[in-house]
Amino acid sequence: MSSLIEPRVLKGFRDFLPDQELRRRAIEKRLARTFESFGFVPIDTPIIEYTEVLLGKGGGETDKQIYRFNDHGNRDVSLRYDLTVPFARFMAAHVSELYLPFKRYHMAKVFRGENTQRGRYREFIQCDFDIVGVDSATSDFEILETMYRSFQALEVGDVTIRLSHRGLFNRLLASLGVDSATAEVLRIVDKLGKVGEEKVRTMLAELLSEQAVETVLEFIKPEGEFIPTLEKMEKLAGGPGEDSDRVRTIYSLIQGTGLAASFRLDPSITRGLDYYTGIVYETFLNALPDIGSVCSGGRYNNLASLYTKQELPGVGSSIGLDRLTAALDEIGEATETEGPVKVLILMQDEQLAAHYYTIAARFRESGLSCEVYPESKKLAAQFSYAEKKRIPIGIICGQDEYSRGTLNVRDLRSRESFNDLSLDTGIEQIRNLL
């Protein structure tokens, strides 16, 4: 016999066993239903694209992490490492076939050759949703409400969505004479939650004057209430502007729809990336704030500038499904105790197999998922199968029951039996038990 190949998977990759896959699908279904209830439509893009398309101008961490190779035609190709870049390419390619504003969601696998020691996966699922082609307070609000409703649909308890506006921060930094270091200051401030104020002060001091550091630290301190915080930010940034007007309008929508309890203005939210130009936000689970943001994003003024001259402003958000799933596990969100299938018809007598399959079809027609044990084994083995698969109901039908046109229903959890029922009564009995 030839030697066996070890059935291993690559580090950072994983199998989804049935319970994990059912769970993932249930989460995705709730999210998709929420997105669709808001008029977002799904799209998909290829996993492999031209490297030139995915890397664009390139540079930075991404280049090192991207899975890149030459294909059969010796083309330089890569696996997508996020869903934003493919979406930008998609919009540039299809904007004339679509309509604007365009609201899409995309839930799919992406690939990054990251260091797995930090508990990160190299293949993971992202979930992005965006509104493109409009720059308005209402669309900003709509993304925020969609985020809020998504977490409601997932039944994760209360969330806090912390938001800010890059325009206000940029004005503050301009007034302090910070210019070339703007991006770096934003990235440092973005770390506040992780490293604390003292560390941020030290890092900022390498870039800014002592007084500028204190002004920035004063700026990023939330005042508790939304409007007082906004007024302080506005004052430090040099007075009212389009940016603070936008935030004020968004807040009036948040208040007017009764959602104010879940939103905070938090000037320390910057979302490091250069990409954002308007509001930025992060979402925290009140039950588990320490795991960090589970849904973040912001407004950008030009999605697809690498590929088209058409300006496509937009606002969007991204959910990290892996972190979220881990959080749901920790919170102990209602996990199904029943398995995926409700009824097992035991193969008590192989002569009656056609009868069993006929009954099974009737169960399915009435909406009960049902399987027939697929071989004639000791009943103990068949019951053990039902237990492992967490099937709650067993159907037993031997020659006697068959000749009388009946069957026995057994609740496999309580071991209670209901004997000699007609098929219709049996179905009713099962419904009562489930």
Next chain:
Amino acid sequence: MSSLIEPRVLKGFRDFLPDQELRRRAIEKRLARTFESFGFVPIDTPIIEYTEVLLGKGGGETDKQIYRFNDHGNRDVSLRYDLTVPFARFMAAHVSELYLPFKRYHMAKVFRGENTQRGRYREFIQCDFDIVGVDSATSDFEILETMYRSFQALEVGDVTIRLSHRGLFNRLLASLGVDSATAEVLRIVDKLGKVGEEKVRTMLAELLSEQAVETVLEFIKPEGEFIPTLEKMEKLAGGPGEDSDRVRTIYSLIQGTGLAASFRLDPSITRGLDYYTGIVYETFLNALPDIGSVCSGGRYNNLASLYTKQELPGVGSSIGLDRLTAALDEIGEATETEGPVKVLILMQDEQLAAHYYTIAARFRESGLSCEVYPESKKLAAQFSYAEKKRIPIGIICGQDEYSRGTLNVRDLRSRESFNDLSLDTGIEQIRNLL
């Protein structure tokens, strides 16, 4: 301005625009619901695996088509090219955590660097379902019934499932003294539907004696009825055996469950691959037989022999979703004429935006998907958006209606209006219109 990057996709790859993606999801949902109603559970595996795991002993077409490269750790890795090999690896790795018989389905992307001139994609979606850990007529039948019910669920009209048994063919060839050429004979016969009898005769003549060729041709000719065909096959193969008994039992289950009209015994079905050891089958749409089989498979006696010494017999089937979707398009299967979202609330007066979003939330709570147009534009532009997105219902509410606590419902298809309705009456009116 820097030069633009062309937003192209690789040959053999494609974007799914919203209507296509919604359609794909609808098909997958119907299939998943059918599989789950039979007790199949979903799994997933990584897209990237060790090349050694995916290629096994290697050889053949697959090696040339596989996407293979070295990853960041210089590991020899590849993208999965089917769902069977990863499933074999999965079972070897997890059999101790699972239960047997194990019934799984898997719908996911696979990658092959095929010649795209034949209209093939390099990234495509497969849908596999298998029952592993049992070798019985009942499990053979269950796969066949699942196939039949899947196509019922897709509403593609009647199908014909053609089946045969490799054991009978092998016995015939052994009796003819064919030994080393067995696999090649099977592959030639597999082409019968495509190339016709004469061509098959010519090809077989290069391997077999004239008399043997005629016996093979006699064997693969169906007799119309199931049992007479089986009796002829049995006779030519040297008499009754386990194989013909198995086929007889399967047929009694097909008859006993009222499905006989959709099944044929067709001895020319061989499914080229060495892999199969028991029944083999293909599925044809009666409305479009010429597109070939849309769902095929068979029984194998050892799924995971490359990775484990544990014997895992099984039976399974695979649906080519791309061919099926193309077929559904051609048959003109009921395509949705409505878009994904039912109600558009027009942004008539920005001052009322919070009111619009509040109404929208109420619509969603009552199960109506709903969006608010996200900026204050001319109503004509907003109506045009609704038309492009095929939204059937518009809600118009200005200051007058707001002050009276009412809204106007407009059927955007018929242009009929229903004015000054309360929110509850409006919801009822919309339900009547949809």
